[in-house]
Amino acid sequence: xxxxxxxxxxxxxxxxxxxxxxxxxxxxxxxxxxxxxTSLDAKCVALAGLPESMVTEIEDRCAGMKVLxxxxxxxxxxxxxxxxxxxxxxxxxxxxxxxxxxxISTDDAVRLVSGLPRCYIGVLHxxxxxxxxxxxxxxxxxxxxxxxxxxxxxxxxxxxxxGDIELKLTLGVHGPGEAHAVIIGxxxx
Amino acid sequence: xxxxxxxxxxxxxxxSLKDRSKSDALLRCMKRGRDTRSRALETLPGGAAxxxxxxxxxxxxxxxxxxxxxxFIENVEKRGVKVFEAKTAADVIQYCLDLAKERGAKALxxxxxxxxxxxxLNQPLIDAGIDVVETDLGELIIQLxxxxxxxxxxxxxHKMAPEVAKIFSKATGKAVxxxxxxxxxxxxxxxxxxxLNAQIGMTGxxxxxxxxxxxxxxxxxxxxxxxxxxxxxxxxxxxxxxxxETIEDAMLMILAxxxxxxxxxxxxxxxxxxxxxxxGQGAGQPRRESxxxxxxxxxxxxxxxxxxxESLYCIRCGACMNVCPTSGIVGGHTxxxxxxxxxxxxxxxxxxxxETAADFAPLCISCGLCKEICPAIIDMxxxxxxxxxxxxxxxGQPLPNKVMMGADRAARLGCATAPLANFSLNTxxxxxxxxxxxxxxxxxxxxxxxxxxxxxxxxxxxxxVVDPQRKVVFFVDVYxxxxxxxxxxxxxxxxxxxxxxVIVPEQDASGYPFIxxxxxDRAQKAAAGNVAxxxxxxxxxxxxxxxxxxxxxxxxxxxxxxxxxxxxxRVIADKTHELLEYLNKIEAxxxxxxxxxxxxxxxxxxxxxxxxxxxxxxxxxMKWLRRRGAEVELIETxxxxxxxxxxxxxxxxxxxxxxxxVGDALFELFKxxxxxxxxxxxxxxxxxxxxxxxxxxxxxxxxx
Numbered sequence: 001x002x003x004x005x006x007x008x009x010x011x012x013x014x015x016x017x018x019x020x021x022x023x024x025x026x027x028x029x030x031x032x033x034x035x036x037x038t039s040l041d042a043k044c045v046a047l048a049g050l051p052e053s054m055v056t057e058i059e060d061r062c063a064g065m066k067v068l069x070x071x072x073x074x075x076x077x078x079x080x081x082x083x084x085x086x087x088x089x090x091x092x093x094x095x096x097x098x099x100x101x102x103x104i105s106t107d108d109a110v111r112l113v114s115g116l117p118r119c120y121i122g123v124l125h126x127x128x129x130x131x132x133x134x135x136x137x138x139x140x141x142x143x144x145x146x147x148x149x150x151x152x153x154x155x156x157x158x159x160x161x162x163g164d165i166e167l168k169l170t171l172g173v174h175g176p177g178e179a180h181a182v183i184i185g186x187x188x189x
Numbered sequence: 190x191x192x193x194x195x196x197x198x199x200x201x202x203x204x205s206l207k208d209r210s211k212s213d214a215l216l217r218c219m220k221r222g223r224d225t226r227s228r229a230l231e232t233l234p235g236g237a238a239x240x241x242x243x244x245x246x247x248x249x250x251x252x253x254x255x256x257x258x259x260x261f262i263e264n265v266e267k268r269g270v271k272v273f274e275a276k277t278a279a280d281v282i283q284y285c286l287d288l289a290k291e292r293g294a295k296a297l298x299x300x301x302x303x304x305x306x307x308x309x310l311n312q313p314l315i316d317a318g319i320d321v322v323e324t325d326l327g328e329l330i331i332q333l334x335x336x337x338x339x340x341x342x343x344x345x346x347h348k349m350a351p352e353v354a355k356i357f358s359k360a361t362g363k364a365v366x367x368x369x370x371x372x373x374x375x376x377x378x379x380x381x382x383x384x385l386n387a388q389i390g391m392t393g394x395x396x397x398x399x400x401x402x403x404x405x406x407x408x409x410x411x412x413x414x415x416x417x418x419x420x421x422x423x424x425x426x427x428x429x430x431x432x433x434e435t436i437e438d439a440m441l442m443i444l445a446x447x448x449x450x451x452x453x454x455x456x457x458x459x460x461x462x463x464x465x466x467x468x469g470q471g472a473g474q475p476r477r478e479s480x481x482x483x484x485x486x487x488x489x490x491x492x493x494x495x496x497x498x499e500s501l502y503c504i505r506c507g508a509c510m511n512v513c514p515t516s517g518i519v520g521g522h523t524x525x526x527x528x529x530x531x532x533x534x535x536x537x538x539x540x541x542x543x544e545t546a547a548d549f550a551p552l553c554i555s556c557g558l559c560k561e562i563c564p565a566i567i568d569m570x571x572x573x574x575x576x577x578x579x580x581x582x583x584x585g586q587p588l589p590n591k592v593m594m595g596a597d598r599a600a601r602l603g604c605a606t607a608p609l610a611n612f613s614l615n616t617x618x619x620x621x622x623x624x625x626x627x628x629x630x631x632x633x634x635x636x637x638x639x640x641x642x643x644x645x646x647x648x649x650x651x652x653x654v655v656d657p658q659r660k661v662v663f664f665v666d667v668y669x670x671x672x673x674x675x676x677x678x679x680x681x682x683x684x685x686x687x688x689x690x691v692i693v694p695e696q697d698a699s700g701y702p703f704i705x706x707x708x709x710d711r712a713q714k715a716a717a718g719n720v721a722x723x724x725x726x727x728x729x730x731x732x733x734x735x736x737x738x739x740x741x742x743x744x745x746x747x748x749x750x751x752x753x754x755x756x757x758x759r760v761i762a763d764k765t766h767e768l769l770e771y772l773n774k775i776e777a778x779x780x781x782x783x784x785x786x787x788x789x790x791x792x793x794x795x796x797x798x799x800x801x802x803x804x805x806x807x808x809x810x811m812k813w814l815r816r817r818g819a820e821v822e823l824i825e826t827x828x829x830x831x832x833x834x835x836x837x838x839x840x841x842x843x844x845x846x847x848x849x850x851v852g853d854a855l856f857e858l859f860k861x862x863x864x865x866x867x868x869x870x871x872x873x874x875x876x877x878x879x880x881x882x883x884x885x886x887x888x889x890x891x892x893x
Contacts, residue, residue: 005234016457075473078385078419098444098455108418108468111460115414133444133455137437140461144401144436149268150464152418153403155443157457160411162373164327164345165353167218170373173326174380175411175458 009129009187012099016158017171018179022126022186026054029182033088033121034061036180040119042085044068048113049090049105050123058088072109078116087113087176091124092143094181095155097133101181103154104143111152120176122156126185194548195587195843201523202552202842206850211347212518215339216854218346222511223827225452226562233448243445244566246438247502251492254501257399257432258483264402268464270479278308281426281482285310285391288480289319292422294388300406300413301325302393303505304428304484306338306527307540322383324412326376333360339521341507341529342450347520384412390420394427394481395446395505396439403463404481405439407446407456414460421475423465426482429489430501442504449506449564491539496575500535502565509559509569514829514851515552524552531559535572547580551843554833555705556799557742570704571750577707589628589844590706593835597698600671603638611637630845633838634880636672636872643674647693650681657690659775660731662723664765666740667698668872679890680736680768687775692731696722699743705834709751716748716758724757733765736888738871739834741767742800767801769870769889770809776816788892789818794864796855796878796886798871799829810870810889817893824862826854832877849881856881868892 010020021032037045044066047055059067068084081087092104101122105111114120130136140153160175171177205212230236250257262272275281289297297319299305311321311332323332330345331338333356338344345353351367357375358365365375392413394404404425406413417423433439439461447453465479491497510516510530521529526545528536534553538546550573559569592599603610613619620631629635643665661684669677684691700715723733735741744765752758766774776782793814797807811821831837831851836844859867859882867878867886875886 071470073471073473074467074469075471077469082381082385100455106466107470108466109470111414111418112468115411115418134437134440137435137440140436140440144403144463147463150466151461152463152466153461154414155455155459155461157455159457161409161457162326163409163451164325164330164343165348165350165369165372166214167221167343167346168369170369173373173376173410174324174384174415 004131007096007131009094009096009099010181010183012096013158013181014099016099017161018099018158018181021180021182023182023184026051026184029123029184030054030057030061032182033058033123036119036121037062037065037086040085042119044084045086045088046081046084046113046117047088048110049103050088051090054123070109072107077109078112081109081112082116084113084117086119086121087115087117088121088123089114091122091128093128093130093139094124095133095136096129096131096187099157100136101156102136102139103156105152105154106147106150108152111154114154114156115175118172118176119178119180120156120159121180121182123182124184126183126187129187195551198523198549198551199842202519202847205519205523206842206846211339211520214347214349215520216517218340218343219511219517220827222342222451222508226449226508226511227452229448229452229454233454239441239445239448240564240566242441243504243564244502246433246441247565250433250438251430251498251501253434254429254432254492257434258429260399261397261402261432262483264399265481268402270402270464270481273480273482275482275484275486278486281308281484282310282313284482285314285424286317288422288424289314289317289389292388294422295319296383296387297321297389297391298383298387298416298420299323299391300393300408300416301328302391302426303341303528304393304426305391308484308486309527310426322380324380324384324416325408325410329376329380330356337522337525337527338529341505341510341521384415384419387416387420389422389424390416390418391424391426392417394425394431396442397427397432398436398439399432400435401463403439403461405443406460406462407443407458409457411458414458417460417462418468421477423479424482425480426484429483429485445564446504446506449504449508449562487540496572497535497539499567500532500539500572502567503532503536504564506564508562508564512558512562512828514556514558514831514833515554515847517828518847518850519552524549531569531573532567534576535567535569538576543576543579546576550576550580554829554836555701556829556833557803558799558828561802568750574704574707574712575709578709581707586706586708587628589839592627592629593839594702594706594708594711596702596835597667600638600667604640604642604671607638607640624840628840628844630838630840632845633876635838636668636876638671639674641674643670643677644693646674646678647681650678652685652691654685654688654690658688659690660729661689661691662726662731662733663691663693664696664733664735664740664744665693666735666737669736672872676888676890677736680734683768683772683890684734687772687779687781689775692726694722694726699737699740701739701743701747702835704747705836712747713751716743716751717755719744720748720752720755720758720761723761727760727764731764732771733761734768734771735765736768736870738767738798738801738804741765741804746803767804767809769813770805773809773812773816783817786818788814791818791892792820792864793822793866793868794824794859794862795821796830796867796869796874797823797825798869798874801870807870810868814868814889814892819892821868822862822864824855824858826858830855830874830877830881832873834873837873837877848877852877852881859884
């Protein structure tokens with residue numbers, strides 16, 4: 001029997017034009033998020049699906065920026081999120097083989113946070129990375145079992161792309177032209 | 190009817206051949222698709238083996254479709270989504286019009302959906318005053334110029350950046366620069382308010398998951414995420430064949446789609462929707478709803494049809510378009526109705542009718558490459574042959590097709606009257622008359638006939654093999670029998686030199702032209718005849734060896750399909766070998782090495798005929814030549830040389846002219862290669878390559 005190939009999520013995500021940020025702590029993750037926002041000179045950042053502690057810290061650190069967070073008032077949508085330059089969402093799990101971030105949501109505002117801004121940042125814990133694509137099935141089944149009503153599971157594998165003109169790869173035609181993955185902890189070997 | 194139909198097709202082919210700019214773009218697209226797929230397969234554990242898994246899943250899910258559809262609907266409805274089962278296109282259109290009217294909706298944003306293309310949903314909605322906007326860039330481009338997709342995956346591949354810039358200049362009323370980054374900036378600005386203000390978001394679904402009631406929507410641009418999340422009313426239109434049983438099945442499809450379409454893993458965004466989510470919290474939230482329309486539109490009949498049923502395995506990846514030789518030249522507007530390409534013929538027959546499919550089915554030259562690349566291993570060549578057959582039963586066959594299907598008889602006659610027949614073939618005025626009367630191209634150099642035939646010569650042949658170690662039936666087919674008996678005798682000598690007892694029992698021509706032009710009754714008869722004639726020898730332990738790739742393909746691939754309920758066909762297939770692959774095997778087993786390295790210092794370009802790809806891909810011949818000292822390079826474009834069996838022997842646009850246009854790229858590769866000669870085992874590819882390159886072309890046995 002041949003040994004199973006061990007995929008590195010960060011490498012696979014970067015092959016898809018994503019940018020990976022392996023860090024060791026939530027604090028370091030916040031540093032990366034703030035650094036990305038600052039480097040883009042962001043005026044507005046939208047957050048969703050992140051732990052309260054991270055949201056508070058990001059708000060503090062992004063003092064000069066408008067920070068949007070959950071719950072998103074329905075009457076302000078979708079326009080409010082459309083104003084944001086950066087969207088940050090928490091990630092349920094990731095698939096190393098395909099460089100895929102898996103976001104779950106029960107409010108479509110979350111999908112807009114990861115789908116409308118020019119720059120997207122997904123935040124995940126390295127322990128939540130599965131190795132092979134097929135291994136995603138069991139995780140999806142578990143998640144679906146926990147949601148009897150509405151649920152959207154989104155695979156995000158890099159930035160928005162198109163090759164529709166002359167087959168030339170172009171990023172960010174509708175959604176984010178930049179996709180970052182901030183990975184907290186070490187992926188198991 | 191037939192004449193009118195062909196005249197329309199000729200006009201379209203003629204236009205494609207006169208302006209090659211679109212096909213140049215398409216050919217680049219196809220090549221990129223093939224190359225990236227090959228690279229992706231190298232990184233995928235198991236490589237192309239996932240095709241067997243996809244096939245099994247689709248077979249199981251289509252077999253159980255009524256049960257799975259019921260389960261899917263139950264699970265979807267549990268989550269509050271309304272399901273509408275639409276029998277026809279008109280039902281879908283009316284349902285959508287009613288929904289829009291009830292909600293007073295005037296703005297509808299769409300993500301790419303081939304199913305809505307199939308039923309031409311946009312126009313009736315637009316006629317009802319709804320602003321329908323395609324948000325996939327390629328679809329938007331063709332919507333703005335009112336065209337249909339040129340390619341299944343890249344619908345606007347024929348539009349270059351300057352033309353696209355002009356299209357958006359017109360759409361926006363502002364000048365747009367002709368470079369892609371500038372265009373993209375404009376597209377983003379143009380579409381953003383359309384996304385934000387859509388009242389209805391319409392998507393297709395790549396997959397429906399019966400286990401959970403989820404729909405999966407795949408896009409690279411991310412437009413389906415916005416379309417399905419913003420508008421208060423979401424409508425998904427999906428074909429019923431998209432339903433799979435489990436999450437595992439869905440994951441396999443999510444892998445197979447992009448790998449097959451563009452060598453990507455995975456599509457950038459995959460949205461698994463279970464029910465409809467709110468958009469934000471608190472007051473001010475409009476009623477959010479989701480409707481899934483499951484379309485039949487002929488699918489039930491397709492499922493009940495033993496031949497068409499397999500079309501429902503299609504996952505709409507467009508890979509078949511990336512290998513189809515004639516589609517690459519004429520494009521999807523000629524090679525298609527709404528669904529383009531090889532699979533387009535099959536789907537068109539199922540959902541738009543036999544007559545519509547048969548309008549462009551003659552463009553299929555039966556090379557079989559589509560089946561070789563299809564992730565669900567759909568036997569498109571067989572389905573298309575059946576479509577041609579059913580249509581020919583109603584409208585008859587054009588004379589040139591009848592002539593080509595009678596090539597075996599003509600060759601027999603030509604052999605019997607060789608001096609006269611060869612004089613005729615070599616006399617330009619007679620050839621002109623033949624072109625006008627029977628449609629045989631006057632520009633083709635046809636191989637001369639030889640007399641006596643191989644069969645006659647073999648009868649006089651006395652073997653000197655003592656104590657034979659193997660028993661071989663030699664299957665000769667048309668060319669070696671009537672045109673080049675020496676080649677057949679050389680094959681026999683090679684086999685005998687390795688200790689084989691060779692017999693040539695009564696046999697018929699393989700009959701592939703019947704499949705190519707769609708006379709399935711005669712194809713079946715030829716298959717049954719040969720299987721009956723060869724079976725007694727197979728039972729006695731004889732192996733069957735063939736010299737012509739298409740004949741070998743017939744015995745191993747086509748006959749078992751044509752004679753599905755005859756186990757003997759499977760036995761014959763298992764016993765059949767390509768000559769050179771068989772010789773290599775004996776050499777390896779016996780330790781007998783070639784007597785001489787007589788090809789030392791020679792350098793050949795090898796051409797693998799299409800039908801050989803599913804056999805040994807030419808590796809047997811190349812190995813055999815290398816063992817004799819030759820340097821051999823496989824030279825290929827990844828598609829056909831254009832000859833397509835007897836297709837290229839026919840005169841005109843649906844024959845010689847299109848055939849040569851297909852071959853152009855390959856001719857250039859050979860001309861630019863530093864080789865002494867071209868080697869191929871196919872007698873018809875030899876004609877094509879010789880004419881297209883001016884380089885000498887040999888069968889490997891002719892080199893010794």
